[in-house]
Amino acid sequence: MNDLDLVRELRAEVPVPGTARLASGRSALLEAAHEQARFAGRPARANRTAIKLSATAAAVVVVAGLAGYGIAAGVRRSAAPAASRTAPTAAPQQATLAARILRAASVAAERVPVKAEPSPHQWIYSQMVTYEYNQGNLPPGCAFVRGPKPGQTQKCDAWTRFDGNANAFFQRGHLVVWTTSPAPPEYVVNGPKAAYDAMASLPKNPRALLAAAGKAAKAYGLGILEGLAGRGSSLTGDYLAMLLWNAAGGVGGPPQAEAAVFHAMATLPRVNIQQGITDITGAQAIGVSFGGFKQLLLDPVSYQVIGLRAFNPGRGPMLGWPKHGGLIVSEAYTQVREVSGPGIR
């Protein structure tokens, strides 16, 4: 036995811990991962240029604009752009405004021409601008751009297969294509198809739709963060926002299904609308939130989903997040289109 063997034997009786001992660390990790999955499950988004503003939708915009221009008291404002720092709108006015905006979005979605669902192997190119608090990492395919904080706003080019089981990006000038095993069907952030199919499977009746979405939100696991999201948040609303956001990363949802989702959202009790805001690229947007910390951004003209923001709802800094109300994530697509293969723009 040499000296190294003696060292090897020292404390050799310390056991490899069982799963019970490791469980809390695993839970903490999964919680953080789950949190990122909600915001960062970002498949590419399809070409939405076909969506044209209809005369009806335009008229609704004007009416909605007259109805109120403000921000709900429940929406965090500390990191919002200066343009959005307007006086809170009273609750009844908020409810009216939310109903009008979301019904207008429903009408706009309904008018999108129906197209066949893309093949699972259809490739989609996307360019996204993304900001994440205190995140200096630069994933492949991304480059830093000017943003709210230097070194934290990135522009990313990526290719995603519609079924979400293949992705591609350029790394050091080389195209890298990854294929992965399929995710479970309830994992709606796996790719555009998962969100498309999940949306298509929802009932059209608003009450039934919300019931089904609430059940799916729990199955997906949003309940893990129920306490974190704060009292008064709507997991159902957050789930539907997540579906819209991830479907928007492909070709959107089936128009009728997307219209039904917006329509049902309008009946949720705690919808907050924030107008006059801009997304991470500076584009005008309407923010829709559900009493929690996620805010879906809609184009104020076409009502298509253009971005997502999230704020820290918590009781203080945690998981490397900013102070209460601070901006955690802001994402917006600048380009999305179906392409014939990975690497093709």
Next chain:
Amino acid sequence: MPAMPAERSGQLPSDAAIIERSWRDPEAFAGLYDRHAGLLHRYAARRLGDGAADDVVADTFFDAFRRRHRYDLSFDDARPWLYGIAANLIGKHSRAEVRMLRAYARSGADPVLAGPDSASQMDEADSRVSSAAVRRELAAALAALPAGERDVLLMAAWADLSYAEIAAALRIPVGTVRSRLHRARTRIRTALGGFDPTAEREVHGEPVQ
């Protein structure tokens, strides 16, 4: 460009493949935890005890998760990366580690093994190590090592990392790993009363003999 690791049917995905997947599917990172947390915990527990090891492992994986986009996918095995992160965290407990080693050397009771089974564990251990006295001298010698040498020695002895893996973990040249290990072993042998050194065969990339 190095060949990219991939998930191949019938084979377990490499660590790099799990990390790459976690870029798009953050929850996939739990696969890395399931694969490495147990042995990493044992390594940390041997150095700091169970309680601190819980924190070190949780913090290591949380830190790794946050930094996963910076992982170099040309390295299939993520252990050096994880142990490197853990080494930094363990380094923050360096005083406690040395204190426990000294306490062990003084009293013969190892704080790391303190618990209902510690007595029987120590009896069992005594049958493997020549004597409790040697263990106490060894603990004193480990306590006296510079932190950098202790890291290298214990990564080789307790984590079974090769020279190259230790170098990657600690971000130091392989030559520095060799020289630190040599110095550490010399100190250990001296502390143990001129223990007869055993000839070493050092093969780059192979586990330390």
